[in-house]
Amino acid sequence: MRWHGRLARLARDSPRKRLFFLLALVKQAGVCAYGRGRKIGLATFAEATTVATIPAMRTMGSVVARRAELAEIFQLRWDVLRPGRAIEAARFPGDLAPETVHVGAFDGARNIACATATRVAWEGRAAWQLRGMGVAADWQKRGVGQLVLEELLELVRAAAVDVSLIWCNAREEAVEFYQKQGWRVASEKFHIEDVGPHFKMMRELRAEALPDAARETSAS
Numbered sequence: 001m002r003w004h005g006r007l008a009r010l011a012r013d014s015p016r017k018r019l020f021f022l023l024a025l026v027k028q029a030g031v032c033a034y035g036r037g038r039k040i041g042l043a044t045f046a047e048a049t050t051v052a053t054i055p056a057m058r059t060m061g062s063v064v065a066r067r068a069e070l071a072e073i074f075q076l077r078w079d080v081l082r083p084g085r086a087i088e089a090a091r092f093p094g095d096l097a098p099e100t101v102h103v104g105a106f107d108g109a110r111n112i113a114c115a116t117a118t119r120v121a122w123e124g125r126a127a128w129q130l131r132g133m134g135v136a137a138d139w140q141k142r143g144v145g146q147l148v149l150e151e152l153l154e155l156v157r158a159a160a161v162d163v164s165l166i167w168c169n170a171r172e173e174a175v176e177f178y179q180k181q182g183w184r185v186a187s188e189k190f191h192i193e194d195v196g197p198h199f200k201m202m203r204e205l206r207a208e209a210l211p212d213a214a215r216e217t218s219a220s
């Protein structure tokens with residue numbers, strides 16, 4: 001570019017102009033360092049701004065809810081949701097798919113809650129399916145389930161802007177928990193072998209798709 005040549009000529013003349021030349025080049029390249037969670041890398045200014053607006057985690061006292069690897073949450077999922085069953089019972093289709101989102105809550109190094117979202121359509125609509133929502137017995141009813149679910153919804157909203165719905169097969173005893181998070185029952189009761197009675201439940205992910213009364217809840 002012509003202005004590069006002009007600046008380069010000026011930069012030869014004085015150290016101050018050399019510094020100015022360097023700054024101009026950095027600005028032109030639009031490159032800066034950013035950090036998100038444990039990931040540090042390089043991004044353009046635009047990318048860095050986008051990343052900065054997405055919270056990397058949620059906290060509640062000593063508890064941190066964040067995106068996790070399957071290996072970090074698998075044992076808890078198995079213990080809470082498939083106790084005493086073979087390991088295969090705790091593996092879900094889509095667990096290893098690249099778009100799948102796993103979230104865990106951690107008290108220090110201990111994993112105390114888990115949830116997973118995989119891409120599974122709902123009645124012909126692109127959607128996420130929530131699976132493996134569980135909280136360690138000694139942490140239940142202390143707000144951790146809500147914390148993990150909020151983090152998961154935020155991550156899936158950001159991961160696929162064209163997907164506006166999430167659904168799950170909710171255990172009968174967990175229906176009220178989901179209702180309190182803005183989900184609604186969307187089926188008759190049905191039975192899943194070796195697990196028990198369930199209802200299909202769903203919720204819209206975008207406030208504009210919700211009735212007015214539900215918009216406040218969706219902001220969470």
Ligand SMILES: CC(C)(COP(=O)(O)OP(=O)(O)OC[C@H]1O[C@@H](n2cnc3c(N)ncnc32)[C@H](O)[C@@H]1OP(=O)(O)O)[C@@H](O)C(=O)NCCC(=O)NCCS
Pocket residue numbers: 080081133134135136139140141142143144145146147169170171173174175176177180
């Ligand atoms: C269901 C579960 C995920 C909820 O997580 P949690 O950490 O215990 O729930 P929270 O403390 O975040 O609860 C948030 C709200 O839901 C309510 N709630 C939680 N579990 C509830 C239940 N089983 N029945 C009715 N309300 C419930 C809480 O009282 C709280 O209400 P509030 O906002 O009015 O205070 C957890 O209890 C669990 O893992 N249970 C066993 C496994 C299971 O059933 N998983 C669901 C599979 S579909």
